[in-house]
Amino acid sequence: MKSAYELAMERLSKSDPQSAKALTPEKRAKLADVDRVFLGKIAERDIFLKQRLEQALSGRNAEEVEKIRKEIASEKGRLEEERESEKDRIRGGKA
Numbered sequence: 001m002k003s004a005y006e007l008a009m010e011r012l013s014k015s016d017p018q019s020a021k022a023l024t025p026e027k028r029a030k031l032a033d034v035d036r037v038f039l040g041k042i043a044e045r046d047i048f049l050k051q052r053l054e055q056a057l058s059g060r061n062a063e064e065v066e067k068i069r070k071e072i073a074s075e076k077g078r079l080e081e082e083r084e085s086e087k088d089r090i091r092g093g094k095a
Contacts (some may be wrong), residue, residue, distance in 0.1 A: 023091070030090050038083035045075045 002010075023031070049072045056064040 027090055031087055034083060034086050034090065038079055038086075042076060042079050045079065046072065049075065 049068055053065065053068045053072070056068055
């Protein structure tokens with residue numbers, strides 16, 4: 001007897017044959033490289049913005065603190081979106 005997950009995966013592979021394609025070792029390496037690069041970019045921005053946040057906190061500037069917190073979330077989201085679009089481009093064979 002198959003689990004609900006296995007049944008859902010079968011339905012997905014039938015409805016979208018592209019998703020069932022196995023990735024080549026070359027594409028897997030490119031995907032890993034994209035992850036590595038973007039994790040580095042995310043860490044770099046996080047460090048920079050957290051330094052600014054610490055300065056704002058020590059200066060007790062509530063408006064600046066809130067602004068930087070929003071910027072941290074925004075930057076992280078933007079970089080995650082870039083990473084996923086790059087990975088989708090690679091998976092689609094447009095690399």
